[in-house]
Amino acid sequence: MTDAQTAANRIHALRAELDAHNHRYYVLDEPSVPDAEYDRLFRELQALEAEHPELVTPESPTQRVGGEALSEFGEVRHEVPMLSLGNAFEEEDLRAFDRSVQGGLGLSAGDLFGGGAEVEYSCEPKLDGLAVSLLYRNGQLVRGATRGDGSTGEDISSNVRTIRNVPLKLQGEGWPELLEVRGEVYMPKAGFDELNVRQAESGGKTFANPRNAAAGSLRQLDPKITASRPLEFCCYGVGQVSGELPATQVGMLQQLKAWGVPISRELKLAKGVEQCLAYYRDIGERRMDLPYDIDGVVFKVNNIEDQQQLGFRARTPHWALAHKFPAQEELTELLDVEFQVGRTGAVTPVARLKPVKVAGVTVANATLHNMDEVARLGLMIGDTVIIRRAGDVIPQVMQVVAERRPADARPVHIPEQCPVCGSAVERTQLVKRSKGKATTSEGSVYRCVGRLACAAQLKQAIIHFASRRALDIEGLGDKIVEQLVDTGLVASPADLFTLAYDQVVALEGFADLSTRNLINAIKDSSKPTLARFIYALGIPDVGEETAKVLARALGSLARIRKALPEVLTYLPDVGLEVASEIHNFFADEHNQQVIEALLARGLSLQEEGDLNPEFAACATLPGFIDKLNIPFIAATGAEKLAAKFGTLEGIIKADWLDLRQVERLNEKAAKSLRDFFDNPANAQRAALIEAQLREFGMHWESEKKTIEGLPLAGQTWVLTGTLELMSRDVAKEKLEALGAKVAGSVSARTHCVVAGPGAGSKLAKANELGVRVLDEEAFLVELKGLGVAL
Template sequence: MSGADKEIESFSEAEAHAEIDRLHELLSEADRLYFENDAPDISDAAYDAMKRRYLALEIAFPQHKRADSLSEKVAGAPVDGFAKVRHEVPMLSLAKAFTDQDVIDFAERGKRFFERDKDLDLVFTAEPKIDGLSASLRYEDGVLVRGATRGDGAVGEDITANLRTIKDIPHTLKGKGWPKVIEIRGEVYMTMAEFEALKARSAAVGGQEYVNPRNTAAGSLRQKDPAITASRNLRFFAYAWGYASQEPAPTQFDAVQKFGEWGFAISPLMVRAKSVDELVAQYKKIEELRSSLGYDIDGVVYKIDSLELQRRWGFSSGEPRWAVAHKFPAEQAFTTVRAIDIQVGRTGTLAPVARLSPVGVGGVVVENVTLHNEDYIKGIDSNGLPIRGDEPIDVRIGDTVVIQRAGDVIPQIVRVVLEKRPAEAVAYEFPHVCPVCGSPATRELNEKTGKEDSRRRCTGELICAAQAVEQLKHFVSRGAMDIEGLGTENIELLFSSGLVRTAADIFTLRDRRTEVQAAFAARREEQSRLREEASGKARKATRSVEERSFEGLDKLFAAIDARREPELDRFIFALGIRHIGETTAAALARTFSTIVELRKTGLEAAAAGGDVHEVFPSVNGLGDTIWEALRDFFENERNVAVLDSLLRQVTPKPYVVTISANSQVAGKTVVFTGTLEKMTRGEAKAMAERLGAKVAGSVSKNTDILVAGPGAGSKLKTASELGILVLDEDGWLDLVKQ
C-alpha cells in the first residue's frame, strides 16, 4: 500500500516523513488555488480529508513535523488588484469533524478543559456552514465604512464598493444597542437559482462558462466594476464578528440574533444545544434539508455558546479550540483513464497524472487525477502490499475508475472497476529516464531505513529544463522574491528564448532590452495570428506593438530592480532548497542573520560531511532533514555558482528580530511545571499563546520564563542553574495582567 492510502499505524519512519512532505506540497498548492485564485480544483471535503491525514501524521510522528508545518499557519495570501486591509482580529479557519465520534471528542475536550468548573454545563450553537466567500464589514457609529475579504486571515482586500451592492448588507445598522465600532463577519454566496440564471444568460451570448456557485460568487465579488457585482444578486449571511468596541451579547447565539435585529440576514437553522446528541440531531436535520435550501452548504458549525468560555479555551495552531465544522461526506463518480502523463517538478520528482474523461463531481468538472508514484500505479506500496483490494490492482489506460474529491489536490482514485477493463489494456511502464532532459530518473535510497524512496527523481538538476523553469517560477513567486510581471507565461518565454537560465539572469534583463522586447513582440504576433485564424478576421490595434512593448518592459524592469534588496527570509525561500519552506526560511534567517553567514556555514558543512550537528547550530524546530538539505545544497558546486552569481546582483537585507511591545511575554519561551491551582495546564498554555509567547515542554538555555507550581521537580532545578526567571502562578498572572 502506498503512502497515499496506507494506514498511519503501519508507517515506517521513512514512509511517514515522505508522506508528510507529499501532503505538505499538495496542501500548499490547494491553499494557493483556493485563497489566492478562488479556483479550487477539489471540494472542501477533498481538502479536509488530506489535511486531516496530514495532521494525524504529525501527531503520530512528531519528530518529522516540518518547521514550516501547515498546522502552524493560516493558509492563503491576498492577491493584487485591491487595496490591502489588515484585520484587527484575524479571520481564522475552523478545525474539522468528519464523524459523530469527532463531535463527541470535541465536546469531551471542552469538558476536560473546564474540569475545575464543577457545576458548568456546556452549551453549544449549531448552524449551517455556508459554502461561499468570507467577508468582514466594519461599522462605525452604525455606518458601513469598509468591507474586506478574508485573504490570508491576517490581511484581506478592500472590496467595500462591491459589498455595498449586496442587499443583505445594510449600509446603516437598524435598531439600537450596536457598539460604536464592530466588524460583522459572514459569508457571501450565490443562490443556485441565480447561478443557473447567470449560466443561461452567458450561454445565450456565447460568454464564459461558470463552474459552480462558490467560485462564481468569489469572481463576482472581485469585479473592478461594482455594477457587475450588483448584477449577480449575491447574498450574505452574518454569523460572527471581529473587532468590537464592546461585545454585542454575552453568548454566540444572542449575538447573532442581535445581527438580525440590526438588519442582517442570519440563518434560521441556528440553534442552541446542550448535548452531543442535540448537535448531531441538528446536523442530520440540516443534511436532510440541504437539497432544498437553494444555496450550497458543506457542513454544520458547532461553537461554545458562552463568549467568556470561548476566551478561556483560546486558540491552537491558527484555529479556535471552541469551534469545529462537522463536514458532510465526499461525493464519488465513475470515469475512464484516457492517458497517463509524466510531469517533472521543481525538485525533479516525476509525477504521474491520469488524464480522465471529464466528469462532474459536486458541481466541479474533474479531468485529471494524480497517480502519486510508480508503486501507486502498480497498486502496491514499497513493501509490495496491495493498496486497492486484497490483491495488487494497477491503473491502466482505458480503465474505468471511481474517483472522489477527497484526499488530494487533484482528486484520488478510490478503486479500479476490473470488470470493465478493456482486453487490450496493458500495464503502464514507468519511465526510468526524465521525459524532458533524458537524464536517468532514480529512486533514492534512504540510508537510515535501507528502503527506496517512493518517488523517482530526475538526476539532471539544473540541466533539466523542466526543473530549471519550475525553479525560476518559484524564485519569482509571491512568497519568494515576488517580482510583479514575471508570471508563468513570461518565465517560460524568457527561458525558451534563452534570455533567462538562472535567477541571476533576471537581474540583467535591462541590459538586454532589445532581445527581451523582440521575444515579447514575437509572442504577441503569434497570439494575434492565432486569434485571427480563430475569428476569421484581422484585429485592428489602437496602438503599435512597439509602443505597448516599451511600456510593459519599463514596468517589468522597475519591478525587478525593486527586488534587489530582498528580505533575507524571502531570499532563502526563493533559492528553492529542498524541504525549506517559508517558515523554515524565516527560522534560518533568524538563526544566521545574514546570507554571508548562512553561506559560510553551509560551505563548512559541505566540506566537513558527516554529522550535520558538528557544524550547524542546535535550533528548536530545525531538525536533521533541514540541515542535511542545506548541506546537500552547498555540496553541489553548480548551486554555489548560481548563488554567488545571484549575490552579485542582489543584496539580501540582514534579518532583524522585533518583539511586540503590546505584551510582557510576546516573543518569549515559557515552560509550565508542577501543579497549577488557579487554572488548568491547557488554559495556562492558551493564555500564554494568546499573548504571543511560545510554550515549550522542557527547560533549556532558550527558555525565558519557568512558571512553577507545587511539586515542581527537575525543571525548576535546571532553570535555577541556568539563571532563568522563575515565577509562581500568582507571579505569572501578575505579569500577564501588565
C-alpha cells in the first residue's frame, strides 16, 4: 500500500470518527470523548490534509463547523456564517498567531535591535456553553438560533426569550435597524449544582457538567422547562448588521452593553502578545473562583478594519484565536480497581489508571466513591474512561467510553475480606423509622468489621485524632503515625500520651530536638475543648458542626456519653440515624476503654459545663408522644392525649374507658396506643427516655432558664474568598461565639456573606438573592461593634 493510500485511509477514518463526535456533541448533547481528544484527532486530520491537499473535500470536518440541526426545530440560515476559532495550546502557539497577524497587516515583527509594532487585542474568557445568535429588528428580539453547522442552525426563539439576561428590547437609542448579536448561553456553577439537586430529588436526569446542562436546557421543546433552568447569555460579537458600529472589537462590545446586551465583565484590551499572555495567566489563576466554567481565553484583533483585512480560512478567522487551558478531561485506560480502608472501616474502590496528564498534572489514580458509583458508571477493568480534574479536586472517573471496551474487560467485585487485616467486609444497613415500624435497606458503603484491630483503621483514626481541627498535635503527620503503629508503640489514641522520649528518639528520622518537639506537642494537646475532643473521636457521621452542637447543647462529656438516641434528636440538625451512631459509638465497650484511658492519662476537657439554657425544659409531652412513632397517633392526637392525662405515666396506664373520653381519638388510634404500651419493652423504653430528659433538665417539668441573648443568634453567615487579615477558621470561631451558624453555601435564608478576594460563585449567588455582603474590612468593623476583641 502506498503512502498516499495509507493517508487516504487514515483521513477517511478520522473524518468518520470526527463526524460521529460532532453529532454526539452538537446534536445529541452526549459527548463521548473529552475536548482534548477531539482536538488531537482534528489536528491530525488537518496535518494529513495539509500534506495531501488533493484529498481535501468540501464535506471534511476541517471545512465546516459542526453538526446538523435537530429536526424538531425549524431551520435558520445564517446570513453570515457562525465560524469557530483556531486553538492555541502553548505560549509559542499564541506568539506564532501574533507574528501571523503582524505579517498579514504588513507590520514589522521586530529584530535583534528592537521590538516590532504591537497589535491591540480584545481579551475575554472562553465560556463553556452553547453558541447562539440573537436577531433584533428595530430593537426588538425577533429570533434566536443555535450555531448548528455554522451555516444552518435551529430556531430556538421561544427558549432564548426565557433567559432572564437576554434583552427582549434593546435599551437606549441609535441601534441599527437590523442587528444580529452572537454569544454564548451557559449555566453558572451555582445554578448547575442546584439544578442537579432538584433533578436528583425528582428522579430526573442529572447532568455531567454545566455545558451539557445548558445545551439540554436551551433545546427543550417546551419553553417552560427552559424557563425553569438558570441559564445566562454573554455576547462576544455580531453577525449581520445594517448600519455602523464602533470601529473596534472592545468599542463594539461596550456599545452593545450600553444597549442592554450582557458582555463579559472580564473583557480587557491588551497591547501586544506579552499583555495577552499576562491576561491568560491571570484568568488561569482565578479560573476556579469564577462563577462559570471556562476552558480558555479568546483573543481577537481589536481593530475591525484589520479583522476584515486579515480575513478568514475555510473554518476559522485569521484575526481570532482561542488559547485553551490544559485539559481538565482526558481519556485513559482503567488498569485495575483496588480497595482502601478508611478510619471508619469504609472500604472504598480506587481506580488505578494508565498515567495521563490532566490540567498539567500526571494522574494515575482516581476516586470511585463507592460500589454504587461503579455500578452507575457501568465500569469494568480494561475500559477506556474519561477522567476529570478541576483545580485541586481529586481526579474522578466521569464516564466510560463503551464503544472502546475490550473483549477481555473484567467486572469489579468488592472483596469479601478486608485487604489490610483479613476481617469480614459487610455492607452497611440503613434503617428508616416511621410510625410503628422500621424498614431496613442496603447502604452504599461496605465496612471492614475489624475496627482498631485493623491497622488501616487504627492509623487513620489516629491521624484524624491528631489533625488540625481535632487535637491539633503539631508534627504528628501520616508517616510518623505509620511508624508508631507499625512498631507497636501505639495501639489506640490513648497510647500517644504514654510515649516516652527513649521510644520516640529510636524511630527513623528522629533526633533529640524533633523528639522533644513531638512529646511537647502531645502534652500541649491534652487540654482540648469538649467540641474538639468529640470531633477527634471520629464518630461516624459526626463532623465539626455536629460535635459543636453536642458540646454546646449538652455541655459535658458525661451527658453526651449516656445520651439516648431519642434524647439526642432534641438537638438541632441531629436526626435519629446520626443520633443512633453517636449512642452506639459510646455504648461500644472498646470505645469506652479508649475514652477512660485518655482521661486517666491526663486529658483534661475544657469548656464543659451545664446544659445550655436553650435546651432546658425544651421537651413537651405532646412532642414526646409524637417522637415515640406510635402508629395512627399523629401530632394532633398526641396533643389531645397530653391534655387529657397530663403525664406520661397517665397515658401508659390509660385503659379503654379512659381513652374513649379523649376528644376525637378514634378506635383505631386508641387500640394502637394500647397495643404499643402493652408491650413492656415499649413502656420501659418510654420511661427510660423520660427519666433521662428529667436528669438532663430537658423534661417539660424541668426548670426553665433565662437565656442570655447572643447578638447573632439564629443568623446564618457564609465566608468565601481569601481573608487577608484574619484566617477563615478564626473568623468562623468568632461568629459562632456570637451565636451565628457558619454555613458552606448561600441560600435565601443566609443573613450575611463575608467575601474576600477571589470570591466566586457564593458571592454571585448572594448578589443574585440580594443577601447582605461585607468585605473583610467592613466585617472587622462589625465584629468590633459587637464587642469582639481583634
